[in-house]
Amino acid sequence: MKKALFAYALLLVIVFASHAFSLRFAAYLLPIYLVAAPLALGGKITMGISARQAALTAMVSVSVLLPFLFLFLQGRSFSMPGPVMLTAQLFGVCFPEEVFFRGFIQETAGNNFRGIVLTSLLFSVAHLPAFFYSGDSYAPLTFFPSLVMGFLYLRTSSVIPSTIFHLLANAVYLGSL
Numbered sequence: 305m306k307k308a309l310f311a312y313a314l315l316l317v318i319v320f321a322s323h324a325f326s327l328r329f330a331a332y333l334l335p336i337y338l339v340a341a342p343l344a345l346g347g348k349i350t351m352g353i354s355a356r357q358a359a360l361t362a363m364v365s366v367s368v369l370l371p372f373l374f375l376f377l378q379g380r381s382f383s384m385p386g387p388v389m390l391t392a393q394l395f396g397v398c399f400p401e402e403v404f405f406r407g408f409i410q411e412t413a414g415n416n417f418r419g420i421v422l423t424s425l426l427f428s429v430a431h432l433p434a435f436f437y438s439g440d441s442y443a444p445l446t447f448f449p450s451l452v453m454g455f456l457y458l459r460t461s462s463v464i465p466s467t468i469f470h471l472l473a474n475a476v477y478l479g480s481l
């Protein structure tokens with residue numbers, strides 16, 4: 305657990321510095337770090353998805369995101385992000401974050417309810433610089449979808465289902481701005 309907390313502390317330094325000093329290159333550094341750190345520290349990231357896991361992911365995604373979308377829009381329009389934005393989200397945000405937070409932190413903390421809550425707290429704290437420096441009032445709320453991503457990882461022990469949900473959640477969020 306010490307290695308995981310060290311990697312997380314370094315992540316916080318990078319994230320806070322990138323926001324505080326407007327370091328644009330951090331957008332390229334972060335995804336690399338999020339994947340490389342777990343691998344360098346001996347993490348074994350499980351990837352793969354069965355038909356049953358895909359069905360669970362679809363069911364959870366629809367049951368969580370559809371009601372949120374209807375409640376969140378309330379008089380706003382929704383515009384689905386384009387393929388370039390979705391690809392950038394997938395490879396630059398969702399997959400790297402899921403490798404780090406679910407595949408490494410949650411696995412290290414214990415792939416159980418306690419591990420999900422701890423990982424979700426750490427996930428939301430890592431998003432706080434967007435709140436402090438950019439005024440993103442939804443950044444602290446990342447705790448809640450993180451619980452769902454943690455549940456998917458708990459049920460599947462694979463980062464792919466949580467990555468899919470993460471991508472869909474980000475698409476709903478970005479499309480409703």
